[in-house]
Amino acid sequence: MRGEAGGRDAVADGREALARLHRFGGDDLVRAMSAILLADVPARIAAARAGVRAGDCAAVRLAAHSIRSSCAQFGAVAVSALSADAERAALAEELAVVPALLDDVERSFAAFRGWLERQLPVAAGDE
Amino acid sequence: MTAPTIAVVEDNADNRLLLRAILGDLYTVAEYESGADALVAFGRGAPDLVLMDISLPGMSGVEVLGRIRADRRLRRLPVIALTAHAMAGDREAYLEAGFDDYVAKPIVDERVLVGAIERCLARTS
Numbered sequence: 001m002r003g004e005a006g007g008r009d010a011v012a013d014g015r016e017a018l019a020r021l022h023r024f025g026g027d028d029l030v031r032a033m034s035a036i037l038l039a040d041v042p043a044r045i046a047a048a049r050a051g052v053r054a055g056d057c058a059a060v061r062l063a064a065h066s067i068r069s070s071c072a073q074f075g076a077v078a079v080s081a082l083s084a085d086a087e088r089a090a091l092a093e094e095l096a097v098v099p100a101l102l103d104d105v106e107r108s109f110a111a112f113r114g115w116l117e118r119q120l121p122v123a124a125g126d127e
Numbered sequence: 128m129t130a131p132t133i134a135v136v137e138d139n140a141d142n143r144l145l146l147r148a149i150l151g152d153l154y155t156v157a158e159y160e161s162g163a164d165a166l167v168a169f170g171r172g173a174p175d176l177v178l179m180d181i182s183l184p185g186m187s188g189v190e191v192l193g194r195i196r197a198d199r200r201l202r203r204l205p206v207i208a209l210t211a212h213a214m215a216g217d218r219e220a221y222l223e224a225g226f227d228d229y230v231a232k233p234i235v236d237e238r239v240l241v242g243a244i245e246r247c248l249a250r251t252s
Contacts, residue, residue, distance in 0.1 A: 017233075020235060021145070024145065024148050024149050024237065025145075025148030025149075029144065029145070029148045032144055033141045033144055033145060036140045036141040036144065037141055040139070040140065040141065062182060062184060065182045065211065066138070066139055066182070068211060069139060069142065069182075069211045069232055069233070070139055070141050070142070072211060072232065072233040073141065073142070073145065073232070073233040073234070
């Protein structure tokens with residue numbers, strides 16, 4: 001079920017995903033993957049916007065797919081679902097609708113980012 | 128006895144990091160950001176198995192698989208598709224395309240991934 005970042009379902013998805021990542025690789029993995037996500041998603045959004053300006057459906061689709069995939073691994077269900085919408089629009093070569101979808105992705109990710117940053121384990125030496 | 132070498136072909140850095148965290152204690156992991164990079168490396172020495180993202184920049188995972196299957200030295204190399212395209216019928220489509228198995232992303236249970244790897248390795252040993 002899609003939930004807005006900050007809603008109870010979204011938080012439950014996020015917490016479950018972080019617990020799973022912690023099980024896979026501890027605090028170090030959670031911190032490292034989070035750092036990549038927080039840098040990568042804005043860059044992918046920018047790449048998607050550039051793709052729209054260039055009329056490059058393949059570039060938009062690849063960027064949206066990457067956002068969808070990365071955010072799904074973090075339980076960012078709303079961001080992932082919105083990215084999937086952008087990916088489908090690019091696949092259908094309907095670039096006109098993509099900018100508004102990317103605005104939604106950006107807003108949703110900003111909310112998820114705020115939540116994620118509050119959950120991140122403190123690195124040794126940072127306390 | 129040396130651990131099998133698993134090639135991870137995945138353009139997302141966080142997914143590569145995750146796969147290394149899950150697999151690194153069990154196998155030797157070699158990472159490639161693109162199909163082109165992987166194919167160059169495989170020309171020098173083939174891994175024991177490939178985990179192939181489907182959505183890659185440049186050549187798609189399916190195209191890379193086609194190159195692998197067309198290469199006499201690599202055609203029996205087990206290749207598992209990794210994909211977020213987990214719709215009904217996708218598994219059959221990937222198997223028909225020549226993949227040996229497929230694992231859906233996001234990875235929620237490492238036993239599914241490791242199980243698929245071990246089954247493929249067992250078939251080729």
